[in-house]
Amino acid sequence: KAGVTQTPRYLIKTRGQQVTLSCSPISGHRSVSWYQQTPGQGLQFLFEYFSETQRNKGNFPGRFSGRQFSNSRSEMNVSTLELGDSALYLCASTRDRGQEEKLFFGSGTQLSVL
């Protein structure tokens, strides 16, 4: 069974550009969450999607957005990139939304903003 797949693995952008990151959850998983990991702030929750609907949102500016498709694949978009957006972006999936569910993480997309 394939794990959570994130593409691309590495990405280099310049300030002001926008970027789209992709996440394919484990087959059968319907919930996808996104996290930003930086050395200074650590792991911070971005948003969670379940059945194409955003269920939770972290404390990030509106430049960060996401969506989930009917096949549970998810994308997140960051517009007007800033240097501080350089981070490892991790996607995680669970089969369902309950607290008993186990969260599976992908290896992440390393975004560098120059």
Next chain:
Amino acid sequence: AQSVTQPDIHITVSEGASLELRCNYSYGATPYLFWYVQSPGQGLQLLLKYFSGDTLVQGIKGFEAEFKRSQSSFNLRKPSVHWSDAAEYFCAVGAGYGGSQGNLIFGKGTKLSVKP
């Protein structure tokens, strides 16, 4: 506000020695607590979790953790560390609305180095 504190940024232990990683949390209700491990350039892997019941929980790779409500702690332990345990360890509390585990609050992590 919910928060997780891992007081130790970096710990070095000798192979075969015991290990304890500290975690303190702040959460209004009964917490859902987790320990994750991250190897360099990789995502996070769940080691163990506490939802309710027995306060001593067993996880994968020989790890265990004890929930102490009076101390707001959830420390991770391993009796004998192996070189392959070198990684970064994250404690987390579930903050999900409506019971979702998708929204976790993480500590800043403890990097574990293992001396041969």
